[in-house]
Amino acid sequence: MKTLIIKARAKKAFTKTKIPGAAWVINQYVGCQHACMYCYAKFMRKWYDYGEWGTWVVVKENLPELVKDERVEGRIYMSSVSDAYQPVEKELKLTRRILENMDKSAELSILTKSNLVLRDVNILKKFENIEVGLTVNGFDRRIREEFEPHAPEHKKRIDALKALHDFGIKNYAFISPIIPIIVDVEEIIHETKDHTDFYWFEFLNMRASGKEFRYWLAQNYPESFKILSDEDKYREYVRNERKIILNSGIKVKGVETHCK
Numbered sequence: 001m002k003t004l005i006i007k008a009r010a011k012k013a014f015t016k017t018k019i020p021g022a023a024w025v026i027n028q029y030v031g032c033q034h035a036c037m038y039c040y041a042k043f044m045r046k047w048y049d050y051g052e053w054g055t056w057v058v059v060k061e062n063l064p065e066l067v068k069d070e071r072v073e074g075r076i077y078m079s080s081v082s083d084a085y086q087p088v089e090k091e092l093k094l095t096r097r098i099l100e101n102m103d104k105s106a107e108l109s110i111l112t113k114s115n116l117v118l119r120d121v122n123i124l125k126k127f128e129n130i131e132v133g134l135t136v137n138g139f140d141r142r143i144r145e146e147f148e149p150h151a152p153e154h155k156k157r158i159d160a161l162k163a164l165h166d167f168g169i170k171n172y173a174f175i176s177p178i179i180p181i182i183v184d185v186e187e188i189i190h191e192t193k194d195h196t197d198f199y200w201f202e203f204l205n206m207r208a209s210g211k212e213f214r215y216w217l218a219q220n221y222p223e224s225f226k227i228l229s230d231e232d233k234y235r236e237y238v239r240n241e242r243k244i245i246l247n248s249g250i251k252v253k254g255v256e257t258h259c260k
């Protein structure tokens with residue numbers, strides 16, 4: 001995978017956010033090598049004109065220094081326009097250095113698609129108030145190669161959730177994007193419930209997923225596309241999935257449906 005790395009310096013580490021459940025966000029990377037076709041952060045190309053999403057990453061090199069002195073009240077979310085554990089992190093260790101330098105009493109929520117997060121368990125354990133989430137959606141190989149070509153496979157994410165649990169780190173599953181016919185919510189709950197502290201759910205945001213993704217879905221999964229683009233069918237689908245979620249005996253923090 002060839003990636004353009006752009007080195008940058010930031011003025012501040014934390015930015016105010018309206019992301020549910022968080023007050024602040026930290027984005028040490030902008031851009032993401034996981035290159036998800038549906039990624040909602042693709043809009044960042046408006047300001048970072050380096051080419052196709054997934055082929056470049058902006059690296060804010062000075063964040064490990066900045067976090068030493070910045071203190072904020074409320075939960076910090078890592079990250080919203082990138083994945084803190086995308087492949088380049090293996091070599092750069094930028095996320096790791098940030099975690100090492102951060103105030104360990106900070107409230108921190110990390111969400112990733114990568115089992116690379118397990119590399120940092122020894123540092124994560126030092127935080128007094130931390131939760132680590134894995135995005136899971138159960139995509140099979142064919143779908144994953146289209147939708148999330150460079151993200152770790154489903155089983156690795158499930159195993160990472162279990163490992164976090166075994167290490168005593170509070171964990172959560174972010175089941176997203178929920179797509180009719182393609183994603184089996186009930187099965188994912190079944191696979192994870194014994195070693196997952198809580199859940200967030202998010203149905204696909206059709207608008208934010210972009211033209212290319214909508215086109216692919218319409219061509220390859222016309223039945224899914226039909227449900228997503230018909231308001232009544234979609235509402236019925238959401239109602240049924242909600243029932244499954246709420247009857248499954250798990251702790252649910254939120255369900256984002258993107259219904260109008």
Ligand code: SF4
Pocket residue numbers: 032033034035036038039040041080081082083113151
């Ligand atoms: S892992 Fe997240 S940030 Fe990265 S491309 Fe996929 S959806 Fe976007």
